[in-house]
Amino acid sequence: MTNYQALGIAREDRDQRRIATLRNLDFFGAPHAALxxxxxxxxxxxxxxxxxxxxxxxxxxxxxxGLGSIPQTMLGFYADTAREALKIDASHKMLFGVSFGYVDKTAVGSDYRIEKVPIDESVTLHV
Known part of the structure; x- marks a missing residue:
């Protein structure tokens, strides 16, 4: 299942996909963010x-x-804006942001989890 499927958004629904993507910029409604x-x-x-x-x-x-969090690499596209607003020197590069707060368990998609491959398919141990 993809994030859009968890939100009930069809792949061909470009308008709803755009709106969902823009939620990154309001930190998904979280009360706090760390950049x-x-x-x-x-x-x-x-x-x-x-x-x-x-x-x-x-x-x-x-x-x-007991808090939820969402790492957001998309916020890095707005690093210049964040540096300017927060008066951070240009020599500091923004990696990503993290939105966090208590999870609204009633929100559509709040139970979405990224599917992961088994560890033996993604990690090679050399002993």
Whole structure:
């Protein structure tokens, strides 16, 4: 099942798909959002990894405290706007945002979960 199917939106319904996509820009109605920026340091790979590990811990912590969260890479397309509004130096690159708050369990699509392949199909262990 896709996110659009969970929302009851047909693939050919471009107008409803556009409206659903725009929900990213109102943080899906969540009361809080964190925007994750990183400084340019060297090749940025290690810094991006550090931010990613922090973000994963943040997401797990929110869940442990009964909150829901949505990582949103689309927000990165508006990094210049966010930097300007928040007075963040241009040398800091925005990776993504996270919307969070208590889940509205009555909202259409709130029970949507991304299907995942089994770990043995996505991870190779070298021992």
């Amino acid at each position: 994750l920026f990183m400084p340019e340091v060297g090749d940025c790979v290690r810094t991006a990894a550090d931010v990613g590990m922090w973000a994963q811990t943040f997401l797990l912590s929110l869940t442990a405290h």
